[in-house]
Amino acid sequence: MLEQQLNGAMKANAPDDERFKIIQWDRDGADQDAYKDDGIEKIIQQRCVMCHNKDASGLPNFNDFEQVKKYTAQDEGATLSSLTRGSHIHMFGIGFIFMFVGIIFSFSETTSVKFKCIAVGMPYAFLIADIVSWWLTKFVPLFAWLVIFAGMGMGVSFIFMWVTSILEMWLYKPVYIDGIPYHYEQWKKRINEDGDASASNTLFKLIRLAGKNLNVLTRTIMEKFQTVVLPLIQQVFKKNLKK
Ligand code: HEC
Structure with a gap:
C-alpha cells in the first residue's frame, strides 16, 4: 500500500530519490531499526507528517511507527476464508439464478x-471454472x-438464454x-439455389470466387516469400556479418 500510494496519489509529496528510499526500505522488510538508521523517519517527518498526524481524522498517523508499518504489508489478495465464503455464496446464488433462467429458456x-x-x-461449467480459477x-x-x-462465458450464456426467452x-x-x-x-435459401440470378445470389458467388482466388494468391505470395525474399534477406545478413 505504501509503495502503491508513493507511486500514485502521494507521488507529488516527496522527490523521487526520497520516495525511492522509502520504497527500498519497505521492500527490504520495513525494519524498525533501519527506519531510524537509514533516515526514513526523517523523510516521513519532513514530507508526510504535516498531513498524516494524529489530528487528521481518517488519515493514518505517521508519527507512530506501528501505523507506518501497517502500510508496508504485502497485499496477498483475498484470504482463504473470504474465498470460501465467496465460493459458497456464488455457487448457490448463481446456480439458482441459472436454474430459473434455464427452466424458462427450456420452453423456448x-x-x-x-x-x-x-x-x-x-x-454451470463456466461457474465451476470461475470459482476454481479464483x-x-x-x-x-x-x-x-x-x-x-x-x-x-457465464455472461454470454446468460445473455443468450435471457434474450431468446424475452424475445x-x-x-x-x-x-x-x-x-x-x-x-x-x-x-440463405435463395443464394444456395443455383440458377437464381437475383442480385444477392450474384454477390454471394462473387464473394466465393474472390475467396477462392485469395487462397491461391496467398499461397503464391507465401511461396515467393520463402523462395525469393527470405534468401535475399539471408544474403544481406551474411554480407553484413562478414564485414
Ligand atoms: C498534502 C497532504 C498529504 C501529504 C503531504 C501526504 N499525504 Fe498521504 N494522504 C493524504 C490524503 C488526503 C490521503 C487520503 C486520500 C487518498 O487516498 O488520496 C492520503 C492517503 C495516504 C495513504 C493511504 C491511506 C489509506 O488508508 O488509504 C498512504 C499510505 C499515504 N497517504 C502515504 C503518504 C506518504 C508516505 C507521504 C509522504 C511522502 C504522504 N502520504 C504525504 C494527504 C497527504
Whole structure:
C-alpha cells in the first residue's frame, strides 16, 4: 500500500530519490531499526507528517511507527476464508439464478434441443471454472485470465438464454415470424439455389470466387516469400556479418 500510494496519489509529496528510499526500505522488510538508521523517519517527518498526524481524522498517523508499518504489508489478495465464503455464496446464488433462467429458456421454441442442452449446461461449467480459477489465482496469478474468461462465458450464456426467452415471450411474431431471422433464412435459401440470378445470389458467388482466388494468391505470395525474399534477406545478413 505504501509503495502503491508513493507511486500514485502521494507521488507529488516527496522527490523521487526520497520516495525511492522509502520504497527500498519497505521492500527490504520495513525494519524498525533501519527506519531510524537509514533516515526514513526523517523523510516521513519532513514530507508526510504535516498531513498524516494524529489530528487528521481518517488519515493514518505517521508519527507512530506501528501505523507506518501497517502500510508496508504485502497485499496477498483475498484470504482463504473470504474465498470460501465467496465460493459458497456464488455457487448457490448463481446456480439458482441459472436454474430459473434455464427452466424458462427450456420452453423456448426457436432453439433446437441440442442447442438448448448446451446453453443450459454451459453456465454451470463456466461457474465451476470461475470459482476454481479464483482459488488457482490465489496460488498462480496467471489464472486471473481464467477468471475473466469464465466470467465472460457465464455472461454470454446468460445473455443468450435471457434474450431468446424475452424475445419469444414478448415479440415472438415480429421477430421470429416476420422479422430478421425469417428474412435471413429466405435469403440463405435463395443464394444456395443455383440458377437464381437475383442480385444477392450474384454477390454471394462473387464473394466465393474472390475467396477462392485469395487462397491461391496467398499461397503464391507465401511461396515467393520463402523462395525469393527470405534468401535475399539471408544474403544481406551474411554480407553484413562478414564485414
Ligand atoms: C498534502 C497532504 C498529504 C501529504 C503531504 C501526504 N499525504 Fe498521504 N494522504 C493524504 C490524503 C488526503 C490521503 C487520503 C486520500 C487518498 O487516498 O488520496 C492520503 C492517503 C495516504 C495513504 C493511504 C491511506 C489509506 O488508508 O488509504 C498512504 C499510505 C499515504 N497517504 C502515504 C503518504 C506518504 C508516505 C507521504 C509522504 C511522502 C504522504 N502520504 C504525504 C494527504 C497527504
